[in-house]
Amino acid sequence: MSLEIRIAASDDAFAACNVLRRSIAECCVLDHKNDPAILGAWLGNKTPQMVASWFESPTNHSLVAVLDGEIVGVSLLTGAGKLALCYLLPEARRHGAGKAMLAKMEETACNWGVKALQLHSTATGEEFFASQGYIRAGHVRSPYGVDTVFFWKQLDSGGDDVPAEAGAAAKPRKRFCNCNSA
Template structure:
């Protein structure tokens, strides 16, 4: 048989749909795993594999810390495909996207883009006509692809230089 992969894919179960839902305290362990793995495995352009920088960036991504976020003023969402956490997103009350990280296994499969669209829609529902965020070097191209523009001098975020971005929402 010349095309074994094609045949196996033809008979494979279809991929589970992506579900985006508000995060709860029961999600803190899954959210922590996504954040830690995404930073460690996908953000090489920002931390360069430096264990100290990774440790600094991930220090506040523990389940205990995330539990306090969920009880605070921000709002958080979890994107799941089947029973697997695919991405984590968050909004601050001032209209800033505070988090958007995809699990390495879900990278490039649309979970981040779907969650970004969801966050943008949430901003509009909350009365914000413009979204703001700080992008890492790793995420800069992703945000540009989705219509975000650089908004002047960036600052530091997560212990790494970031680029301030904004997008007019409609």
């Protein structure tokens, strides 16, 4: 098996869209519970044209995982430091493609100066992100009606910047004060 993680091109949009749609429909049943309304809303913007526009956006960094010549994974990092996509074909799970894409995204985020990466995980992906060092920091309802888990991970060694969305459930911020107590 030959695994390659590379930057996504607009020509990859059709295959990447297939990855997104199959992963959501087949792997995320815990989340959508086969509810046609939720599934329809979730898949509504997963078209080749929309995926191509995400790949072409200068504020996004998109990757595909290619296993033996076939696109089996897709991930997208926004300029704001949010991992917006990280999906695999059902048959590609547990072969290292997810870890490899995530590691490349973390490297890119560090290169951009992002101090903490954040994401909203499905119930299906929750244990994967926790196993990769991401910290659970509450639940967020998605626009398409699925409860997601908000995760974040410190990327730099500085350490005190916690994403605002993480709130009190995450690491407390240090307070600095220049006033005198006398």
